Amino acid sequence: MKALWLAMLRWPTVALIVWGCAWALRIGLLQAGAGSGLATGAAVCLGLLAIVLVQGRWRRAIMALGFPLSWLLVLPGSQLPSWLWLLLLLALIVVYPLRAWRDAPWFPTPADGLQGLAEAAQLQAPRILDAGCGSGAGLIELRAQYPDAELVGIEWSVWLCLLSWWRCRRWARISRADLWKMSWADYQMVYIFQRPETLAPALEKAREEMRPGSWLVSLEFSAAGLAPTKVLQGAGRRPVWMYQMPEPVGRSRHKRN
Numbered sequence: 001m002k003a004l005w006l007a008m009l010r011w012p013t014v015a016l017i018v019w020g021c022a023w024a025l026r027i028g029l030l031q032a033g034a035g036s037g038l039a040t041g042a043a044v045c046l047g048l049l050a051i052v053l054v055q056g057r058w059r060r061a062i063m064a065l066g067f068p069l070s071w072l073l074v075l076p077g078s079q080l081p082s083w084l085w086l087l088l089l090l091a092l093i094v095v096y097p098l099r100a101w102r103d104a105p106w107f108p109t110p111a112d113g114l115q116g117l118a119e120a121a122q123l124q125a126p127r128i129l130d131a132g133c134g135s136g137a138g139l140i141e142l143r144a145q146y147p148d149a150e151l152v153g154i155e156w157s158v159w160l161c162l163l164s165w166w167r168c169r170r171w172a173r174i175s176r177a178d179l180w181k182m183s184w185a186d187y188q189m190v191y192i193f194q195r196p197e198t199l200a201p202a203l204e205k206a207r208e209e210m211r212p213g214s215w216l217v218s219l220e221f222s223a224a225g226l227a228p229t230k231v232l233q234g235a236g237r238r239p240v241w242m243y244q245m246p247e248p249v250g251r252s253r254h255k256r257n
Helices: 002-008 013-031 036-053 057-074 084-095 137-145 158-168 196-209 249-256
Strands: 127-131 150-155 172-176 189-192 215-219 230-232 240-244
Touching: 013 036, 013 057, 036 057, 127 137, 137 150, 137 158, 137 172, 150 158, 158 172, 189 196, 196 215, 196 240
Parallel strands: 127 150, 127 189, 150 172, 189 215
Antiparallel strands: 215 240, 230 240
């Protein structure tokens, strides 16, 4: 039962449940004799109240706007056919498969989102991996910081992988791969822009595979309960959380002796 409850709270399952409950509430109130305005308003309020279940501005916006947008599509007199929702969903699945949503929905790295990274982590001729490169926006920002680096991007979505390859093909190596199955051992830095829940297993993977002194860099989301090595912050920008891989315990003791 606990495992089922935790699965229900994962994104985007929680959004689908809230949208379904909003529709059920509206239909139930209408059948009970409530006016259309009251029933619709109550359903909208349910979506607004449910944003406490998720973190992040984009997720909360999606949660709150899901029901109102679907209601507008089926509103009497609307020129938009109701099957448009299904068409949009199928297009989203084609571009961004459901398996990839377990890691992160597609939100590109913003322009100048990694500003100051090269100063904070000074690397000589680095080999850098963008784990989940999406459309290539993160690779572009990494190149701006490390113009001499060997940049590698992996992406699970076929279509986004092709888009990233087209944008970055002259100076980066792009391939379709699962970020959890490939090794991170050969990289001095791994950059991720994933979900909050993804960072803990990503950090565990980095500690198991990456060399001491290398970096795991996460845009916006931090590892709960673990202090980062460095944080890049500023007005109007998303924080960049930087975790440097430590020396193995046995090696550290040997050096002290």
